[in-house]
């Protein structure tokens with residue numbers, strides 16, 4: 001299985017035909033896709049103005065999309081490295097941490113789906129590196145009450161049958177990201193859950 005870097009080389013290779021270069025960009029998303037595969041692809045297509053079936057595609061747009069994705073990946077991997085080093089130091093010092101943040105990191109290690117958008121057409125429009133920097137700032141700050149990406153206050157609880165499937169859990173209804181529980185206060189999580197309960201009850 002080709003790694004991210006060799007796929008990135010193919011996207012940039014002017015000797016490859018454009019369809020293959022686009023296919024390679026799409027394959028990059030199997031290695032790194034912060035919103036999940038479909039939503040990240042939708043984001044790159046919209047931001048760099050190319051369609052999935054675009055025959056007259058300017059390869060420069062694919063390369064610009066790759067630049068954005070690569071920068072976001074570098075931001076995230078640098079954060080993960082720093083996080084892992086911090087945990088090693090803490091372990092060495094005999095410091096124990098509650099496991100929720102570590103469990104979450106293990107699940108998304110490498111950066112896939114860190115802010116998963118269950119609805120592939122609803123995601124932030126800001127550049128990916130900026131979105132990840134905001135998420136990292138929130139992870140370092142500790143739990144808050146708003147969306148770590150757009151600062152929107154409307155956090156809902158997504159569950160079976162919602163437009164965010166298969167995502168289950170807190171979601172920002174303004175920008176569409178699934179919010180890692182670890183960046184929200186227990187009060188915010190409880191409110192979002194209770195609201196969902198009320199919505200379901202009134203719909204029944």
Ligand SMILES: [Zn+2]
Pocket residue numbers: 147148149150151152172173174175176177
């Ligand atoms: Zn948001």
